[in-house]
Amino acid sequence: MTQSSIERCVIVGASLAGFRSARELRRLGFKGEIVLIGEEHHHPYQRPPLSKQILKGTTSKERVYLRGTVEEPFSLRLGVTATSIDQNNRVVFTSDHEDLSYDALIVATGATPITPPGLAPSTRVMYFRTLDDAVKLRASISSSMRIGILGAGFIGSEIASSLVGQVSDVVLFDASPTPMAQALGTHLAKKLSDLHRKMGVKTCFGEPIGVVETDAGSTLIANGSSKSYELDLLVVGVGVRPATNWLGQDSGFQLGREGALLADSCGRIDEEGVHFAVGDVASWYSPHYKKNLHIEHFESAVNQALNVARYITNAEQVVHELPFAWTEQHGHLIQTIGVRTEGSEEEVITKDAQTVVYFHDGLRLTGAALFDGSEHLPEIKSRITNSLE
Incomplete structure (x- = not known):
C-alpha cells in the first residue's frame, strides 16, 4: 500500500x-x-x-x-x-x-488492569491505570490513612514511593519474593526492596495474600501467611x-x-x-x-x-531502538536498556552510589539495568548493540 x-x-x-x-x-x-x-x-x-x-x-x-x-x-x-x-x-x-x-x-x-482472582469489589479497593484513577487517589489520601498496594512492579513501586510520608502506613504486597527481578535482575531487585523498607514502606513479599472486608465495611484486612494488615484502601496494580x-x-x-x-x-x-x-x-x-x-x-x-x-x-527509514525503560523511586533513577533474557548471568559493577548490572546470555550482552548511573547509558547501549549484531 x-x-x-x-x-x-x-x-x-x-x-x-x-x-x-x-x-x-x-x-x-x-x-x-x-x-x-x-x-x-x-x-x-x-x-x-x-x-x-x-x-x-x-x-x-x-x-x-x-x-x-x-x-x-x-x-x-x-x-x-x-x-x-x-x-x-x-x-x-x-x-x-x-x-x-x-x-x-x-x-x-x-x-x-488485571483483576486478581478472588478479590471482591469494594469501595475500598481501587485500580490504578488512568488519569482519573490518579486524581481520585490523590484526592482521597490523608495523613492518617493506611494504604496497601497489591503488586510491586514498576507502577506499584512508584505509587509506594510517592505515598510514603504522606499517609500513616504504606504496605507493598507481591507474590514474588524479589519483585521486579525479571526486569532488573536479582541484585537490583533486592536493592530496591531494601530501599523501600529503608524509606518506611512495609513490604510483604513472597506470600499469598487474601483480602477481606470488615463487617462494617470500614477497613480491609490483608492476610499474608505470616502477618495481617489493617488497611483503609487497597490499590491494585498487578499488571x-x-x-x-x-x-x-x-x-x-x-x-x-x-x-x-x-x-x-x-x-x-x-x-x-x-x-x-x-x-x-x-x-x-x-x-x-x-x-x-x-x-x-x-x-x-x-x-x-x-x-x-x-x-x-515512506518518508524516513524505519529505525529499531533497543528497549528502554526508566522509573523514579525514593529519589533514585533506575533505568533498563535492552532485554534480560531467561537464565541470563548478572555482572554487577558498583562504584560509589551507582550500580550497573549487565545481563549476559552466553557470549552476548543482551541488556543492562542502572541504578543512578545514567551517564553510562550511551556507552552501554553501544556495547549491547554491537554484541547483538
Missing part, C-alpha cells in the same frame, strides 16, 4: 502511542484524513507522571496533557469506544453508532492485559503469549500492510533479538508510533 492510496487513516486509542502516530503522520507529510478516537473524555496524556507527580501533588492534570492536542490537524473524537471491526470491508464500528471506514487502521487501545477483545475472535490477527497483537518490525499485523498495532497492545518483532517483544513502556510506544508513520509515509 502506498500513501497515495490512503485517503483515511483511523487510529483506535487516544493513548500516547495513538496520539504520536497521528502527529508523526502529519509531520512526515501524510495528506489524507486522520481520525483518532479515544475511550476516555480527557485529551491524550502521558502516563508516567500519574504515579509520581500527580500523586505527590507537584503537578496538575492539565500539565500531563500531550502538547499540541487541540491544534493538531486531525479529527480527535473523545469518549468514543471501538466496539468491533469488519476487517474485510475495512470498517470500525463505534459506541456512538458511527461506522468509520478506513484505508489504514492503527490499533493503539493499550491495556486494561495489565492488552485490550484486544473488541477486535473479536474471528479478526484473523495473531496474538502472542501475553495476549498482545503480533506485529512485524514495521508494526504490521496483516500481510497487506493495512492494519498496524502500537503501544501496550502490540508485540513487535525485534531485529536485534530475532523474536517478538511485548514492551509496556513510554519509549517503546513513542518509537513504534514513529516507525508506523515512517512506514506509511
